[in-house]
Amino acid sequence: MSTIVRFDNVGLRYGTGAEVLRDIGFRLETGAFMFLVGSSGAGKTSLLRLLYLAQRPSRGRIDMFGRDITSLPRTALPALRRRIGVVLQDFRLIEHLTAFDNIALPLRIAGVHEAEVKAHVDELMAWVGLAERRDARPAVLSGGEQQRVAIARAVIARPDILLADEPTGNVDPEMAGRLLHLFHELNRLGTTVVVATHALHLMSRVPSAITLRLDRGEMLDPMGVLRNPPPVEPAELSL
Amino acid sequence: MSTIVRFDNVGLRYGTGAEVLRDIGFRLETGAFMFLVGSSGAGKTSLLRLLYLAQRPSRGRIDMFGRDITSLPRTALPALRRRIGVVLQDFRLIEHLTAFDNIALPLRIAGVHEAEVKAHVDELMAWVGLAERRDARPAVLSGGEQQRVAIARAVIARPDILLADEPTGNVDPEMAGRLLHLFHELNRLGTTVVVATHALHLMSRVPSAITLRLDRGEMLDPMGVLRNPPPVEPAELSL
């Protein structure tokens, strides 16, 4: 299996502040499932921002999809972004669009045919329990409903890599398990998944997952497994 | 002890939709600690909206601070709101204000003297671990930091009643315990506390707490303890 993400000695500082990420180096094989953990302010969201190309590192080198994204021109990034699905910590739903339209967004940006959009979105909405809220705008959705819309939007276009920032903070444990199961299924279909979370009890649900532990901007990797990961087992296509 | 909140047969519908809260009736004694639980979309946030006077019920009667708030004129509400502290599910921090100024907001709205503001806010910021982020704006704070700012802002003015909507969704378990301890301390000093949460494991931390369980807009109170609560033990002032 090929390497989809590779960090080499990456550092990140915002403006002139101190570095919020220091000496981050790891490799993520295609099809891997990684949990990103660490206390509040450790740098999980910052690391994800690097991954979804919202931020360039202030030092070091990041390869994604086999390309050095630190040196790519700005115009080459949108095409890469369309291969990445993101669940943001604050959801970032578009206020004036219905749940359906929010979820359909990545497909429409990619120019998918409308009939296909409808079929896919409706199926996924049912899966995350939002079928009845199809035409509701984010303002009238409960926190957990919003979070599920955000997750559905991130996975609808079957991205190569899925990034989720605290995706279960606003749902009950049962729904959290269900969502994690969705991630797991996607992962088994080949999507590389990175989930930042505080909900440590969820981690046991994905036994094959690896864990990247951040502590005040530094990687805790006593075994060195992240820097030189073992190959990922080929996923059985069972869904 | 007196009753601070009393719901009588309250129903709430948004616009022309179905009722999202039905036949809610309970009493909350001054100094009580209540958990509000229920699955996503059960109506926890909606119930809190009624409590922080962002919404009038569509039927029934709500008494707070001994007054029927459903019939109070609009101009009488701000004074009541200043006696209520709220931690919103989406934080609602003011983007252009620093963490310090965000936390100081309720004191300044109440017209507290500036020297006092500074002392109080600095002390509380240290307590929630934000001393170093004093002058940071919400945009540069991590999710957990934002949540702690929101909590600090809610409690800074020592409200009579504190409402918190999923206040620990973005912090690690250790910080969650710490924040719950803060709520507990405030409660012991006389503040009535209502916390909506999915984190059921936190509930055991406050043994004296009562629980209001919502299921698709309806109250589950098989024992009837909420409708006729036993008197709350006088809190020992120990902080």
Add this chain to the structure above:
Amino acid sequence: MIAWLQPRAQRYRFLPEGRWAGGALPWIIGMMTFLATLALAGGMALSNGAAALTGGLSRSFTVQIVEPNPDLKREQTAAIAAMLRARADLADVVVLGDSELRALVEPWLGSGNIGEELPLPAMIDARWKTGTGDMAAIDEAVRALAPTARIDTHAQWFRPLAGVVEVLKWLAVSIGVLVVATTAAIVALSVRAALSTHGPTIETLHIMGAEDRTVAALFEYRYAIQGLVGGVIGAIAGLAVIIVIGNLLGQFGGGLAGEVSLSPLGWTALAAVPLLVALLTILTVRITVGRRLRQQL
């Protein structure tokens, strides 16, 4: 009422400081005030001019007695002048002397060419006290005294010009009104935009128990300053242009400029424009913000 003068509203910066709307709004308001000032001044000047034309000049008329016999002419002139002076509705009945007539004719004939032998007509100027009276009666009375006499009403010369001036006056006034309305629309647009940008802040302040008027004052304070600054800039620029144009007209135009100049009341009205604009701004803000705030419980 003067809640926006409370120091707290500024001190605690519930809303961000700095230049709102990229600092452009005062300039836009200034520009609109400038246009309004010019339109107002133009309207007033044209209104004076129109009044002068339809009122002063056009109320007067001239009786010409064309009679070759000098004695008869003098007799007829005296009789007509007496008749005109006797009327209560006429004023300023003046018999033009020979020398004045000569001065009128001289440019055409060359000086020194007009000898005693030239049979100049006699002329009598008169003016209606108010409006234009019964011209036909005058005509009849004059012809009874001197059948060869002719009456020239100035109105017939000035009426077309007065019509044009009247039209331009109303154009200027309409433009002024439109400019003021547009300014209000621009301010409202900017306020709505600010409300939309700061909507979350307003909601948060509201939840935490801020009074409506405290929140409204935050906006009023900022916009009042912008409106006042813009109004003063625009009015100063407008007055400067008016004074320059007025001077140029005085220099070049001679007599006409006097008719077109502004009364002290006019100057006061122009000076009041920036205050008006600021007031309009505050009013627009108050209405727009008030409406937004009442959307929340």
Add this chain to the structure above:
Amino acid sequence: MIAWLQPRAQRYRFLPEGRWAGGALPWIIGMMTFLATLALAGGMALSNGAAALTGGLSRSFTVQIVEPNPDLKREQTAAIAAMLRARADLADVVVLGDSELRALVEPWLGSGNIGEELPLPAMIDARWKTGTGDMAAIDEAVRALAPTARIDTHAQWFRPLAGVVEVLKWLAVSIGVLVVATTAAIVALSVRAALSTHGPTIETLHIMGAEDRTVAALFEYRYAIQGLVGGVIGAIAGLAVIIVIGNLLGQFGGGLAGEVSLSPLGWTALAAVPLLVALLTILTVRITVGRRLRQQL
């Protein structure tokens, strides 16, 4: 370039539909276009007028021969006319006949009063072909032929008026330019407000891999429509007013209106105003949005 014409930009409504800025922007743009059209038309009309005054009318002059002796006068007149006609830089040298002169004087003296015995001066009109030539040389040549002759340059009468017209022309042009600049500022203000309101949407679209020009097109499309609608409304209103005023001037003012009217090029320029305004709007939007988008990686 024409990305904003892509149907997808509208079909999928990444930005909310409906009237932006409360629907006021087209009216504001319309009002500004109206003012710009009027100012432009006024400037062009005044420019024509000024050209007529300083060009046509003021290029002509009149020689007056005041000579009591009719024979000598006739002689001198012929000599001067011949001299003037001989010059290559003059045109339209016309000797005014006695009857024409009588018509000029008659209003002042009453008809039938001017007998053969009245010593009317002789008059010769002439016009410089281009600009104003060497008046002093003419003066000298004329005086050599008739010492009592006098030269009237029309320029001396028209110069003050021409000065006023010139000043007003530049005022109109400056107002036009200011109005256009203000329109751009208003559009920019509105766009910045919209960007601030829709900032989260833009950021989200960006994160999900939307291209900059797709996002920019969403705004350009909406503003282009508003600019075009506003521009057309304003231009139509402006042209209507111009035509009405032009007719009134034609009705009342007689000859002068001809000098003040617009050339076909002028009409074309006025008709181009709404397109210009729409273009200005799109350009303002493109610059403002582009700057905002490049703030993100």
